[in-house]
Amino acid sequence: GAGVSQSPSNKVTEKGKDVELRCDPISGHTALYWYRQSLGQGLEFLIYFQGNSAPDKSGLPSDRFSAERTGGSVSTLTIQRTQQEDSAVYLCASSPGPRDSPNYGYTFGSGTRLTVV
Amino acid sequence: LAKTTQPISMDSYEGQEVNITCSHNNIATNDYITWYQQFPSQGPRFIIQGYKTKVTNEVASLFIPADRKSSTLSLPRVSLSDTAVYYCLVGDRGNTGFQKLVFGTGTRLLVSP
Secondary structure: OOOOEEEOOEEEEOOOOOEEEEEEOOOOOOEEEEEEEOOOOOEEEEEEEEOOOOOEOOOOOOOOEEEEEHHHOOEEEEEOOOOHHHOEEEEEEEEOOOOOOOOOOOEEOOOEEEEEO | OOOOEOOOEEEEEOOOOEEEEEEOOOOOOOEEEEEEEEOOOOOOEEEEEEOOEEEEOOOOEEEEOOOOOEEEEEEOOOOHHHOEEEEEEEEEOOOOOOOOOOOOOOEEEEEEO
16 A cells, blocks of 8 residues: 555453454555554554564564554454553554665554553 | 753754754663653654764754763754744663653743744
8 A cells, every 4th residue: 555554443341351452554565563652752663563573573562462464464453351551652653674675663653542441 | 761951942043053952861772862752732743863972854963972871853944933932852672662751841932033
């Protein structure tokens, strides 16, 4: 697609429920990242996928958080037993690849605003 | 990953040049410097990236001194639409060409008429 697509754009869920957030990266981008941004705060790294390598999960805040990337394309971030402190905007980004790429930046989606009530 | 320090906020007026400086004293040899812009309710947008000296594109210029311990994002003749949060990041592209970006709190730029 033309950009990184995330769905849903907004999600309200009850405390204790599980949620799934979806990210469709730019076609051909081999790297995919998830970040979280709380209101008025900077971005917090969660996880990133890099081709067929094992993902870097070092930013996941707890074992309630997990992510998958199927077929090297679409990714799903799952939060189990949601808590109110999980409320934030969850942003996905993808990156094109080789270090000699003329445009090396990440492209971010518009995010999913998650509200846990 | 190198830690960055940048001003929390800056104010400017339309038509002025804005320079936002970022300190990264512990930058490593393989680290690149990247700047992003974020508007409310949107994801960050890549602005510019550099390794040393000066880089210029259609949006901004990036000045990096020889010691690379700081960098300055220069926005020429800002407009109201440049009001946003600007993030400075440093990171290693890594062996496979990817870098895991760590965002700080950014600089909130307010452009007034």
